[in-house]
Amino acid sequence: MKHLKAFVHLSTTFCHCDYDVLEEKIxxxxxxxxxxxHAMEWMDEKTIKLITPSLLGEHPNCYTYTKRLAEYLVYEYRHKFPVCIARPSIVVPSFSEPVKGWVDSMSGVVGIFVGAGKGVIRSMMCNPDASAEIVPVDVAINAVLITAWSRANLKSEEVPTYNISLGGHVHLKWPDLVESVRGIIDECPFEKTIWYPGGNMRTNWLVHYFCVIFLHYLPAYFIDFLCLLFRQKKFMVRIQNRISVGLGILHYFALRSWKFDNDKLLDTIKALPEEDRKTFYTYDIDYDVRTYMLHSMIGARVYLLKEPLSSIPNARRQLF
Incomplete structure (x- = not known):
């Protein structure tokens, strides 16, 4: 690979979650x-499951743990390839490209807001003072392209590492997101909601578990019981089980605060020609939270749920 100019390894800002402040370094x-x-190659599934908790340590899941290991593997190849590492935070719907609010995955933050909009998520644990470490997918991709350009122009064997997150620039808290979505759902509700959209953030685990039992699972079992009576396929408990798994993963990130230094990335962006900074926009754009979340919820409605915008008036009538 003689003509390889840059190899960008895509990691995550949460791969070193035991550090409160994550610097742009290995x-x-x-x-x-x-x-x-080597151990994974010869161990059986039972043994792997047995040792996984001790291996993970403070990591919430295998994803962040293996991302951490992968960073060092990439670092070991610094003498062979021009490598660098890009660490996006929680990726959310697009800011502008290919269209505003574009999204193709129900995982993460989007899935939670869709669940709340459908009325099936009524409670979530969250630290109201924690920053929402998110980054729109197009902004993240632009930043990754910028890091590739920077690495291609670097004539050394060092491994530049870049943190890509808006947390330190937009100063967005989780309650800001929730409140903006709450009003937006009333304006453009989803079709076929199970319950009136709503839900709240909790800071007390006991209250949260109480709400999960009485507002998540009891209605789910009741709906499945009705499905059984009318000889329809049961679905609600299965959905709530999936929601519980998703909430369990998101709780770890919503209850903690990190500081992701990105001075190196900002310096790299400043080194771009002005025209390129406009083309590969990142931090120098107007982030209006409500407008962005409106586009995101519309994107989830259209691209994930396949619900046309023409059905909004009818959805409003059903809601109210």
């Missing part, structure tokens, strides 16, 4: 990646 892995790979 951190030592908790275990030797080669030892872990």
């Amino acid at each position: 951190y030592p892995p908790p275990h030797n990646p080669h030892d872990i790979i």
